[in-house]
Amino acid sequence: xxxxxxxxxxxxxxxxxxxxxxxxxxxxxxxxxxxxxxxxxxxxxxxxxxxxxxxxxxxxxxxxxxxxxxxxxxxxxxxxxxxxxxxxxxxxxxxxxxxxxxxxxxxxxxxxxxxxxxxxxxxxxxxxxxxxxxxxxxxxxxxxxxxxxxxxxxxxxxxxxxxxxxxxxxxxxxxxxxxxxxxxxxxxxxxxxxxxxxxxxxxxxxxxxxxxxxxxxxxxxxxxxxxxxxxxxx
Numbered sequence: 273x274x275x276x277x278x279x280x281x282x283x284x285x286x287x288x289x290x291x292x293x294x295x296x297x298x299x300x301x302x303x304x305x306x307x308x309x310x311x312x313x314x315x316x317x318x319x320x321x322x323x324x325x326x327x328x329x330x331x332x333x334x335x336x337x338x339x340x341x342x343x344x345x346x347x348x349x350x351x352x353x354x355x356x357x358x359x360x361x362x363x364x365x366x367x368x369x370x371x372x373x374x375x376x377x378x379x380x381x382x383x384x385x386x387x388x389x390x391x392x393x394x395x396x397x398x399x400x401x402x403x404x405x406x407x408x409x410x411x412x413x414x415x416x417x418x419x420x421x422x423x424x425x426x427x428x429x430x431x432x433x434x435x436x437x438x439x440x441x442x443x444x445x446x447x448x449x450x451x452x453x454x455x456x457x458x459x460x461x462x463x464x465x466x467x468x469x470x471x472x473x474x475x476x477x478x479x480x481x482x483x484x485x486x487x488x489x490x491x492x493x494x495x496x497x498x499x500x501x502x503x504x505x506x
Contacts, residue, residue, distance in 0.1 A: 280307040281398050282325060286318035286344065287311075287333035287360065292383065296331065299387055306394070315339040319347055326353050329398055332377075334361040334368060335467065337456060342368075343484070345375045358397050363467075364407070367474050371483075379403030433495050437479040443497075445472045450489050450498060 283306045287293045293311045300306040309325040312318035315336060322330060330348060334341030345357050359377040361368065362384070369380050378397045381390060385405065396403040438446065441462075448458045455473070459466040473485070482488045492498065 280305055281329065281394075282307050282309045282327040283394070284309055284318065284321055284325060284327040284330045285311045286313075286315065286330060286336075288313045288336050289333070292333075296390070299390070300394075303391055315344045315347065318344065319351070322348060322351060322353065322355055327355060329356045329358060329394060331358050331360055331394070334359050334372060335363070335470065337466070338454065340455075340470065342371055342375055345372060345377055349376050356397050358393060358403070365471075365474070367478060369404070371474070371477075373402075373404075381405060434480050435492065435495055435497055438476065442472050442476050442479070445469060446476055446488065446492055446497065449473070449485060450492055 283300055285293050285296055285308065287296075290313060293313070297308045297311060300308050309327055310321040312321055316339070318330070318332075332341050332344050332348075336344065339347075341359060341361075345359070348355055348357055356378045357376065359369075359372040359380040360383055361380070362382065364382060372380055379393050379402060381393045381403070382405070385393070389405065393403045393405075435443075444462060445458055448461060453461070455466050455469045459469045462469070473488075476488055477483065480488050480491050482491055
């Protein structure tokens with residue numbers, strides 16, 4: 273009697289933590305229904321592997337050096353290969369979850385999640401569903417509703433300079449971003465962690481109502497941020 277074999281789903285892993293990468297690869301290989309076609313510790317290498325192997329799904333760490341996971345989601349989408357993205361993170365940050373899902377991630381899981389739950393999340397996304405663990409779902413929808421209300425209020429505000437909402441530390445971070453300094457460089461100059469820098473940057477994005485670093489810098493320049501800093505220094 274001829275036996276039918278189910279074709280394995282091609283999976284690619286991108287995470288700057290190699291030990292975590294190796295652990296997930298071993299877990300998926302043991303499962304037997306997945307084919308881990310490649311691993312990468314940065315977005316650039318990951319994109320090249322995606323072009324080469326065209327996986328059905330990519331497990332993508334959100335907290336990456338240089339290009340972060342949000343940029344990764346956008347660049348994977350631009351490849352137009354139908355690759356699904358399952359976001360991985362060590363943080364249950366409602367803003368980060370919202371941005372990842374808004375940009376096109378099909379799911380969001382925490383690195384602390386049990387192995388069985390991770391397998392289930394991958395299968396759900398591969399089957400065309402959206403996956404969020406119950407612990408994160410309520411936070412995501414609360415943040416979504418809040419963001420929707422803020423978007424409605426935004427339409428009622430005319431030519432308001434949103435820079436006034438930034439804290440002093442957020443202004444310091446934004447000033448360094450306008451100089452083209454990387455997140456790692458900002459962390460070094462301000463003597464804070466890179467994770468803290470990314471938290472400040474996410475807050476800046478939210479307050480300035482922009483989606484990425486380029487838009488934030490352009491908003492700052494167009495609304496006199498650099499002129500203000502020069503006057504304060506004189």
